[in-house]
Amino acid sequence: MLELVPRTGWGNLKHELDRLFDLLEPGDREAFILGEWAPKLDLCETKDALIARAEVPTIDPKDINLTIKEGVLTITGEKKAEREDKDEKYFRVERTYGTFTRRVLLPVPVDEGKVGAAFKNGLLTVTLPKAAVAKGTAIPIKTT
Numbered sequence: 001m002l003e004l005v006p007r008t009g010w011g012n013l014k015h016e017l018d019r020l021f022d023l024l025e026p027g028d029r030e031a032f033i034l035g036e037w038a039p040k041l042d043l044c045e046t047k048d049a050l051i052a053r054a055e056v057p058t059i060d061p062k063d064i065n066l067t068i069k070e071g072v073l074t075i076t077g078e079k080k081a082e083r084e085d086k087d088e089k090y091f092r093v094e095r096t097y098g099t100f101t102r103r104v105l106l107p108v109p110v111d112e113g114k115v116g117a118a119f120k121n122g123l124l125t126v127t128l129p130k131a132a133v134a135k136g137t138a139i140p141i142k143t144t
Helices: 013-022
Strands: 033-035 041-045 049-055 064-069 072-079 098-105 116-120 123-129
Touching: 041 098, 049 072, 064 123, 072 123
Parallel strands: none
Antiparallel strands: 033 098, 041 049, 049 123, 064 072, 072 098, 116 123
16 A cells, blocks of 8 residues: 655655555546646536536637547547737736546446537536436336
């Protein structure tokens, strides 16, 4: 078992975080963020579907790709810089740009052929209908 060792300074922070992530189960690692930045994401469940909502303001929907493979929803895209170089001198730059990848391990099987996605006001909504096996079967009880 790896021990987490407190260290002073920031030099080894990345190394210590990598060791922490190594403690996770392989499937849990897929839920973490990959890339320079990543949109905030909610995943909820209804009776018939999973719904993922990702905040992707100022991104053109054409610059977003969705895939599902082996029970993992992957959202990739690019947020392009909006700067205009008109003799502007920046004192602060806090907005992030560049490519992103967001992977989410789906908690139940989904019907990949019926997945739908919508984009409105910077919010990407992905509806993932549950596969029949994930919905379960109600079993009536007979009384005598």
